[in-house]
Amino acid sequence: MYPEGCRTYVEVEQWGQRLCGATRPGHFRGVTTIVAKLFNLVSPDVAVFGKKDAQQALLIERMARDLNFNIRIVTCPIIREADGLAMSSRNHYLSPIERQAATVLYRSLMEAKRMIEEGERDALLIRKGMEKLFAQEPVVRIDYIELVDPETLNPVGRAQDGTLIAVAAFVGSTRLIDNWSVNAQ
């Protein structure tokens, strides 16, 4: 896939440095570059990406539009286990104790949902409410909890329709992510 001397990168400026990009420098530049290569090799009519990787799906949509790829980008919903944990190949790395604790990502999003349904809109307070649940899980360490604009990934001060609540956490040594769009799920 990478010819000798290759040095061309496709980059969606700034958006790749936020959220998951902050702890994974260069990651999204790698993603958009390899996906651009794949698009040129396959010339698909439609490409489907999962919403669990919300930032990835957004960057690829933006790239496809900006570079005039004639491809329809479809984002498909998160599929969950019975207890709410978002499905991911990484879940297999979890020990039984970690597997149980890992549901805190989903539970914290449902806590945010509950707060918003009860009228709370302040992003800081919603985050604090979510953090309380994480504080009860010693094997889980928060990477980030963010309320962002779904179009720009800019942090928002107040939750509103469409606001993306994104969370990333290390469960033991396994990094998991999840998200929920206000009023959309």
Add this chain to the structure above:
Amino acid sequence: MYPEGCRTYVEVEQWGQRLCGATRPGHFRGVTTIVAKLFNLVSPDVAVFGKKDAQQALLIERMARDLNFNIRIVTCPIIREADGLAMSSRNHYLSPIERQAATVLYRSLMEAKRMIEEGERDALLIRKGMEKLFAQEPVVRIDYIELVDPETLNPVGRAQDGTLIAVAAFVGSTRLIDNWSVNAQ
């Protein structure tokens, strides 16, 4: 061509900062981005670029290969006026005096050719020989004279088959470029 909020760039790392890129920051990133967009919009089988813009042609070849564009990139030779001046839309900006002085770019390349044919290989001495001709043209200011590897654009210490001799100069306020490949023209 540029949708609202667009922020995706295609960049050939490092190569875009050399030669013409040194005095035109961001220029080649703009070129590779717009050409990638054009490729996706048109889906051509073949794309033709002029060799006068040697760095541009090289970057686009590299981009097409690195990103798996299924397009054949053809570089066509420099077309010259009767007195050797490389044809360019910019030549129309030249006053009669500047137009006459502008031939120094071609003449300096032919001086390099003569020196090499007589056995000179030292890049520094070849550049000095070229600079002597420019010194006789008060309306012309050298931007750069470089002997580079045609595959990497790295400066070379000694000329050999295939070495690209590239020159850029301001003739009055008009910036012109020209180049010659050792033993290839």
